[in-house]
Amino acid sequence: MTADTEPKLNWWNRLANPGQFVAWTTPLLWPLTILTAVLFVLGLWFAFFNSPADYQMGDTVRIMYVHVPNAWLSQFVYATMSVSALGTLVWRHPMADVSMKAAAPLGALFTALALFTGALWGRPTWGTFWEWDGRMTSTLVLLLIYLGLVALWRAFDDQLRAARIIAVFTLVGAINIPIIKFSVDWWSTLHQPASVFRPDGPRMPGSILVPLFVMFFAFTFLFLTLHLKAMHTEVKRRRVMTLKRRLAQGGSA
Amino acid sequence: MIDLGPHAVFIVWAYVGVALGIAGLIGWTLFDARRTASELSQLEARDPRRQRPADATP
Amino acid sequence: MSAFAAMLRRELRLSLRGGGDVLTLVLFFIIVGAIVPFAVGPDRTLLAAIAPGIVWIAAFLAMLLGLERLFRPDHEDGALVLLRQAELPLSAIVAAKLIVHWLVSAVPLLLATPVLAVLLAMDLDSFGRTMISLALGTPALAAFGAIGAAVTVSIRRGGLIAPILIAPLSIPVLIFGVGSITSPQSSAATLFLAALSLMALALAPFAAALAISSAED
Incomplete structure (x- = not known):
């Protein structure tokens, strides 16, 4: 598909015009902001005043309400970037470039916050800020990939050309992340046979799940x-x- | 404020750190938006052809 | 196929012409390995314990050092633009470059490994496993390196940013590479390492060719 085919005015092509995109999505900004603020107020209220302390971890369970959403975002943002990278490479969609570039620093910050809250959660529960545990290590590697992508965007002068090259690297990273996760898991179970942290998924009571979902x-x-x-x-x-x-x-x- | 138990320091710092990080991110996003918008309006005022911004072609 | 062979010959001749490069690489590899004992002390049991890690770090750094010459000279003198017009697909050209890059940067390292093994007090058994793991793992390092070099080829100071991109991708290679020397499940690690190399070699020419053709547009 070449760039200069005659534009058909379906929503997809109109979305591809940056000016149209901004005009169409600007009305969404305020509702989104208000929704986010309301969810945060509600989530924080639940997290501090309306949820019990865990019978095992005590009040430190409250760190989970900021840790888990950040950890989820660290992967969700990469998925967003990978889909945008496909959009750049396959359809040459101009907004996909923009989405890819805008997402990289956000993903880096959320990943850093996930590591930060994880470290503060680890100190009282495991007795150490940092454990070379599989999940923490692969999150650290993910942070390094994000920072590499941010550095790569800054290194290019021509942003249009940069987008396609960075899309290639983003997708290579997307293929590699599961491999890195697998290798790091293999490596950490080898070095520390007993896992210190077992996620107890469905056994979580509802009183903890509600604030978790709201914060999520x-x-x-x-x-x-x-x-x-x-x-x-x-x-x-x-x-x-x-x-x-x-x-x-x-x-x- | 409720009693956060023996590890209150860690909980408070986790929330403070996340709040600072998010606040920094929001602040930077808004600052960047303002700066770019003002730069754009200055440049558009100087643009001799004064084109509609939507059909600016490279 | 003959075009591919011609490409291989051209690359091999070009990279062997500056024979100093290969020697520098080998020297770098040995010096990185030899400098570690000065930092951690001459304790032979400690050195033997960390030797596989040192050898792999030295190999990783040495492979990074040689990346600059993979695409940059051809980008700077315009040969890359010409090569894109060739009948041979760009991915095949990148594959030829990758093979030659491995031959001139990884094989010399393999040949120099005995020196490091002696200096780092390795026993014969782990020396043999080190050779196998380096032989199986360096193709993956070269392949990830080629992707990094292709992505950064049009950046003027790309040499600085390529290692930042390549290092996270290379972590599995290091894990399984060292694992196949030291760990109790070394045969599993060796197989993972071989699988990783095969996958990276299959993927890298296409990814690198895509990045290069986007860069030269």
Whole structure:
């Protein structure tokens, strides 16, 4: 598919026009912001005032309400970037480039926060800030990949060309992340036979699940809001670059 | 405020750290948006052709 | 096939012409391995225990060092643009480059490993396993390196950013590489290492070719 086929005005192609995209999604920003704020207030109220302490971990279970959503986002953001990378490579969709670039720093921050809260949760429960446990280690590697992607975006001058190259690397990373996870799990079980941390999924009582779910959606909507806002900024930044180039050409001619 | 038990320090710091991180992210996103928007409006004012921004072609 | 063979010959001749490169690489590999005892002390049992890790780190760093010459000279003199016009698909060209890169940067390291094994007090048994694991694992390092080099080829100071991208991808290679020397389940690790190399070798030419053709547009 070449870039200069005659544009059919279905929603997909209209979404591909950056100006149209900004115009269409700007009305979504305020509702998203309000929804996120309400979810956070509700989630924090549940987390601190309306949920019991765990019978084993005591009050430290409250760290879970910020830890798990961040850990989920660290992977969800990468999935978003991978889908956007496919959009860039397969359909050459202009907004996919923008989405990919806007998501990378957000993912890096959420991953860093997941590690930070994990360390603060680990100290009282395991007795150490850092354990070379499979899950923590692969999250650390994920953070390194995010930071590499952010550095890669900053290294390119031509953002349009950068998008396709970075999309290739994002997808290579997406293929590699399960392999890294597997290898790190193999490695850590080899070095420490007894796992210190067993996730007790379905045995969690409802009183803990409710705040967890609310916070989960709060963080997810926070990401969606910030991602959309960052995409708008990126569209404007590209227009600034275009205008600067045009002014420079006009000045020299 | 409820009693957070013996590990209150860790819980409070986890929430404070996340709050700081998120606040920094929101602040930076808004700052970046404002800065880029103002730069764009300045440049559009200077643009001799004064095109509609939506059909700016490279 | 003959075009592929010609490509192999060209690459081999170009990379052997500057014979100093191979020597520098081998020296770097040995020096990294030889400098560790100065940092951790000359205790032979400790050295023997960490020797597999040292050898793998040295090999990893040495492979990173040689990446610059994989695509950059061809990018700078425009040969890469010409090669894209060739009848041979770009992925085959990248595969030829990858094979030659492995031949001129990993095989010398394998040949230099006995020196490190002696310096680091390895016994004969783990020396043999080190050779096997390096032989099986370096193709994966070369393949991930090729992807990193292709992604950064159009960045002027790409040499600085490529290692940052490659290192996280190479973690499984290091884990299974060292695991196949030291761990009790070394045969499983060896098989994983071989699988990783095969997969990386199958994937890398296409990914690197895609990145290069996007960069040269």
